[in-house]
Amino acid sequence: MLKNISKQGKGELAFAGSLVLLGLFVAWDTSRMDIPQSYSIVSPQLFPYIISTLVTLTGLLLIVEVLRGRLGTPDGDEPGAPFIPADRKTMLFLVIAIAVHVLLLEKAGYIIAATLGFWGVSFTFGSRKPLKDFGISLAFALTVYFVFSKGLQIQLPKGLLESVLPK
Secondary structure (H helix, E strand, O other): OHHHOOHHHHHHHHHHHHHHHHHHHHHHHHHOOOOOOOOOOOOOOHHHHHHHHHHHHHHHHHHHHHHOOOOOOOOOOOOOOOOOOOOHHHHHHHHHHHHHHHHHHHHHOHHHHHHHHHHHHHHHOOOOOHHHHHHHHHHHHHHHHHHHHHHOOOOOOOHHHOOOOOO
């Protein structure tokens, strides 16, 4: 049965299968949740169980639709247009930019990690003005940092800039 499915169909099956797995993981993780002993009309597990059920059912229904041959039409394409595979090089650079942000966040701090991450994403999407992109990335990272740390009182990692940034 899977031999008759196109590349697009296999991609849709992979996506639908990941939804099923995500829904099952959320249900399993919710079942392990520590519940406070205080009286409450609505359990803190109710909404995660609802979400996990909806995500799992959506994934299962998508699998059924793909197996029946009803594939989705990508945005901007006409039905019956040839399938164009994803640009793996662009996706790889995007994953690298996000990984740099994640790996540098604690040690280097939010501002440095976010600046490099934002700059990497702008490069990945085709911008070839590195100084301008770096400046915009830095300004955006600083804005987000100060809105969170000063405005919302949510402390982001200072990292290497700890001695320079205000308390």
